Amino acid sequence: MSSNNASGKTVSDVQSTTTEEREDEPTVEHEPAGRSACPECEGQVITEDEQSFCTDCGLVVADEWVDLSPTLNDLGLVGDADQSIETVDPLRTDKGLHTKIGRNTDGRGNPLSNEQWEKVQRLRKWHKRMQFGEKRKRTKRLNEGLRDVEMISGNLGLPDHVSKQAAQYLRSASEARLPGGRMAWEALAGGAVLLAATEAGFPRSCDDVVQYTKSSYERVSAAARKLRCELDLDVPPARDGVVDDVLIALDDILDVQTCLELRELSDHLLAIADEKPVGPGTSRLTMGAAAVYVADRLTDGKVVTQAQVADAASTVVDTSKSRISRYSQTLHDAYEAKHGCDDPDAVLERGRIRLQ
Known part of the structure; x- marks a missing residue:
């Protein structure tokens, strides 16, 4: 049974009229989700x-940082590209795809009773075990390193894509088994932020990074060099x-000509x-000092000593x-x-040809 409205039309009449109006509207075709137009020249934008x-x-x-891992569409799990985009976060050990369990309230925001709270605690304990997987101990250390990366980047005022790039460096370091011995996770986190900021055009000095890092200046500097060398990163x-820092300190020993030759050879x-x-696990300044000593040994002068x-x-x-003695011989052989x-x-x- 249909009811009448104020104008005398029934509900079925209104529905049929609305359907006819929708059919008369022109169909708008949208571009595929993976393509966009340039705001300046309407050209194609690619990533x-x-x-x-x-x-x-x-x-x-x-x-900004773009996750290039295969999507569900690439893996053939879904057919619609619009449904294949996953929200991921490289600052989380499982890229942020885990379920979050609240602490003191239920899903509606109500406080938990004592019995419910104990149950949630047990659920959180087992959930964390499942989240970290079989390599639980190493994954926990990676999780702590990623928290350090987030903390350091936040204190330095770096953009999100810089901290995410640093997280990628730390993940690669974990896969390459770089942490261990004197190369701690904390130092690698600081080194990763140092390199990511330099690469992205937001350079920060090592002193600034060390201020918020749970490691020393020497270890952070060594970690940055280890990441560059061991991971073969194309990062300045x-x-x-x-080399200039070492030669300046030796200024009272070296003459100008010798200093120029040592600089060219040391670089x-x-x-x-x-x-x-x-x-690779040594700071760049220490290797620069070793390079100066080897350069002096290669030339006829032999002006400076290891001390x-x-x-x-x-x-x-x-x-x-x-340290100078240990690395100078290896560098000489190389x-x-x-x-x-x-x-x-x-x-x-x-160098002489360039000067001419």
Whole structure:
């Protein structure tokens, strides 16, 4: 039985009229979800690595972290691409896909009774065990490292995509089994943030990062270098000009010509140390000091001693004579293997040609 409204039309009449109006409306076709237009030239916008840019004019539309793992559509689990996008967070051990269990209230916000609270505690305990999986101990350490990355990035005022990139570095370090021995998770977290900030164009000094890191300056610097060398990251070093720091401290011993030759040769040796790598778990400044000593041994001058180089480097980072001795021989052998001899002219001649 149909009822009449104020205008005398029945409900069925109104429904039929609405249906006819919808049929008369033009159909709007939408572009596929994976394609968008450039706001400047209407060209096609594509995403590569962490940047979304126009293929026609080159305008960068977005520059942020993008998860490139396969979606449900790629795996053939769903047919609709719009339903295949998962919300993930690299700052969580399981990328944030786990269920969250509340602490003091139920789903409606009501307080829990004592019996309910004890039950929720047991559920949370077993849920955390299942969340961390079989490698529970290592996953817990990774989770603590990711919390450190989030904390350091937040205190330094870094954008979200920088902290997420640092989290990716820490995950890669975990997969490569880099944490262990003197290379602690805390130091790797600080090193990851240091590299991610440098790569993204938000450089922070090692002193700034160490201020919020549960590790020392030397360990954070060493962790940043270990990440670059062991993971083969195409990221500029977080601390540049370490050779200059050592040579400046040796200024009263070296003359100008010798200083220029040592600088040219030391920079080349430091590049070899990063390429091999030599001493990847050592700070870049310590390797720079070792490179200066090897450069002095390769030339005819032999002006400085290991103790003098160690004292010069210690003005920034504590460096011992034994470390200089340990890495200098390995670095000397790497130079011979690369050039087939220990003649410094293989490098210095190129510098003289550039000066001409």
